[in-house]
Amino acid sequence: MAFVLDPRLEADTHPVMELGLSSLRLMNDARYPWFILIPRVDGVVEILDLSELDQARLWGEIRQLARFLRGAVPGAKLNVAALGNVVPQLHVHLLARTPEDDAWPRPVWGVHPPIPRTQGEVDHWASQARSFLQGLSS
């Protein structure tokens, strides 16, 4: 069966690029540099539901995205999480936290309503991520 992005994930994010396994999307919340990776495999809820090969590819994509965020937000604390309590379709959050952000030191989920990004902010993050990640193998 073809992969279909969960409509809630689609509504909460902007598309950035397609990696080898996952769609990379930007959360529509200007409070944080916040990306999600969604493996394009139908019916997958847990990391363990992926094939061994795809689990390794996902780990590689998490690490590439972490490298990008560490460079883009120097000194930030990275938060990496696969939760899926609300939207079960497997997706991995990767975001940069700083002591100045609105939820610090709490996790970001459910703390504040999102502040939608301007088109300029979307373009900025999407183009930065694409520049860094393009050409990297996964």
Added chain:
Amino acid sequence: MAFVLDPRLEADTHPVMELGLSSLRLMNDARYPWFILIPRVDGVVEILDLSELDQARLWGEIRQLARFLRGAVPGAKLNVAALGNVVPQLHVHLLARTPEDDAWPRPVWGVHPPIPRTQGEVDHWASQARSFLQGLSS
């Protein structure tokens, strides 16, 4: 420099076993089947601070622990997270969630004060985890 477990992680958890890279500990909150992995490498805050080899070992230990939790709590949703906003020493949370738990569907961090486990509960989870994980290579 020798690895020293952060005293806050030590205070919040019970020891379970030593895996190839990480110490496996049980969070002292009876609300959830909740483990943490702490790589025994001094000064590590982000996953990317580990060597390439240790990153791969950590991923292996996350997956082994996830297999254990999936078997121990059938039908649960697994939550996997490396946050570290409060305690920077790298540690990975792995816990089993169900719609009946106290924080569902929110993340567990900071929602409720922990309910300390009885010694029987500690022994139950520690021995189950040890039975499953002993002898697995990492």
